[in-house]
Amino acid sequence: MTDLFSDLSMRDRTARNRVMVSPMCQYSCPDQDGLATEWHRQHLESRAVGGAGIVMTEATAVRPDGRISTDDLGLWSDAHVDALEPITAFCEESGALSGVQLAHAGHKGSKRPPWEDSVPVGPTGDGWVAPSPSADAYPWREGDDERSDDADVKHVETMSTTDVEALVDDFANAAARADDAGFDVVEVHAAHGYLLHQFLSPVTNRREDRYGGSFEARTRVVREVCTAVRDAVPDEKPVFVRFSATDWLPDRDSWTVDDTAALAADLASHGVVDLVDVSAGGLHPNQQLPEMGPNYQVQYAERVREAVGGDALVGAVGGITTPEQADALVRNDRADLAIVGRQHLRDPYFALHAAQTLDREDAVEWPRQYRKAV
Numbered sequence: 004m005t006d007l008f009s010d011l012s013m014r015d016r017t018a019r020n021r022v023m024v025s026p027m028c029q030y031s032c033p034d035q036d037g038l039a040t041e042w043h044r045q046h047l048e049s050r051a052v053g054g055a056g057i058v059m060t061e062a063t064a065v066r067p068d069g070r071i072s073t074d075d076l077g078l079w080s081d082a083h084v085d086a087l088e089p090i091t092a093f094c095e096e097s098g099a100l101s102g103v104q105l106a107h108a109g110h111k112g113s114k115r116p117p118w119e120d121s122v123p124v125g126p127t128g129d130g131w132v133a134p135s136p137s138a139d140a141y142p143w144r145e146g147d148d149e150r151s152d153d154a155d156v157k158h159v160e161t162m163s164t165t166d167v168e169a170l171v172d173d174f175a176n177a178a179a180r181a182d183d184a185g186f187d188v189v190e191v192h193a194a195h196g197y198l199l200h201q202f203l204s205p206v207t208n209r210r211e212d213r214y215g216g217s218f219e220a221r222t223r224v225v226r227e228v229c230t231a232v233r234d235a236v237p238d239e240k241p242v243f244v245r246f247s248a249t250d251w252l253p254d255r256d257s258w259t260v261d262d263t264a265a266l267a268a269d270l271a272s273h274g275v276v277d278l279v280d281v282s283a284g285g286l287h288p289n290q291q292l293p294e295m296g297p298n299y300q301v302q303y304a305e306r307v308r309e310a311v312g313g314d315a316l317v318g319a320v321g322g323i324t325t326p327e328q329a330d331a332l333v334r335n336d337r338a339d340l341a342i343v344g345r346q347h348l349r350d351p352y353f354a355l356h357a358a359q360t361l362d363r364e365d366a367v368e369w370p371r372q373y374r375k376a377v
């Protein structure tokens with residue numbers, strides 16, 4: 004019987020269990036240079052010590068204008084590789100696979116961190132011109148679909164076709180650097196209303212070139228990015244993609260669970276991705292949020308898992324807080340991987356504690372330095 008503490012093999016990599024630390028922005032590059040700091044080391048390494056099978060970084064920008072906030076992590080130069088390398092080395096020493104989530108924020112970027120109220124910043128200050136599939140679709144006032152001139156100081160510009168082609172190269176280059184830094188897994192962030200999701204959804208993509216219009220055209224950049232990332236990463240390392248399964252905008256033409264299932268099945272059947280990480284929402288302020296209770300997004304992971312039919316693994320995320328819940332997802336064949344976010348902020352040792360709770364202590368080793376406490 005496969006359970007939470009069964010190995011998870013992907014290509015030439017094996018995670019020691021089915022728990023992944025969900026990507027979570029730390030907004031902790033105060034020099035605004037995207038270089039990993041002591042905070043990132045402490046944060047990620049302590050979760051590797053805590054027993055997780057895979058430790059995934061936060062959204063890591065493929066280039067400076069891909070950051071969400073001025074203080075986000077990046078991977079656009081060799082200096083970024085050097086700053087991240089000690090983290091991947093420590094994860095390996097601790098028995099965890101390390102993953103990096105490669106991202107571009109698109110028109111949601113160019114802000115200060117949340118503890119400064121995420122205030123928008125313009126290119127004449129600390130910010131930048133934020134690229135968008137369709138700048139006229141952003142920003143919105145609450146309840147309004149159209150651009151509001153007085154909305155903020157941010158500058159958003161529509162990307163040219165050549166800009167989109169360059170974006171594909173930026174993801175590929177960052178993936179190659181991720182490999183240099185020693186990451187075992189590369190995840191493409193195509194969720195939560197950031198740039199790749201902005202291309203997928205007809206709500207934010209009003210383009211008339213080959214990257215807009217039909218489902219085929221709107222999904223083109225994601226297919227190109229995932230393929231370029233796959234090609235940039237050695238065969239033995241897995242590639243993940245994170246989708247928002249739905250825009251949660253049921254009353255309008257938007258990105259739906261069926262769309263996600265179709266795109267995931269296409270990528271999986273061509274061997275482009277090894278795991279689909281299924282989240283939801285984040286595109287539009289008028290999204291109709293469901294009750295955010297336990298397992299609130301798991302139904303979408305199940306739908307995607309059915310669609311990929313064994314061509315790729317599927318991870319579920321959202322409201323997974325207890326060992327029993329995470330274990331049941333795997334045992335009941337609802338998902339291959341339990342992706343745990345906020346509970347890992349509360350408890351860096353979630354996986355070790357889960358093994359105790361589930362009577363599976365045989366399956367994990369506490370760090371030898373801590374064994375006297377077990």
Ligand SMILES: Cc1cc2nc3c(=O)[nH]c(=O)nc-3n(C[C@H](O)[C@H](O)[C@H](O)COP(=O)(O)O)c2cc1C
Pocket residue numbers: 025026027028029060061062104192194195245282320321322323342343344345346
């Ligand atoms: C502080 C914080 C930062 C986050 N940053 C990211 C991110 O960088 N990339 C991403 O895909 N999701 C991000 N998320 C979403 C989480 O990865 C996760 O999908 C969400 O919190 C739901 O899972 P949970 O209920 O286990 O927390 C973030 C969530 C939190 C709480």
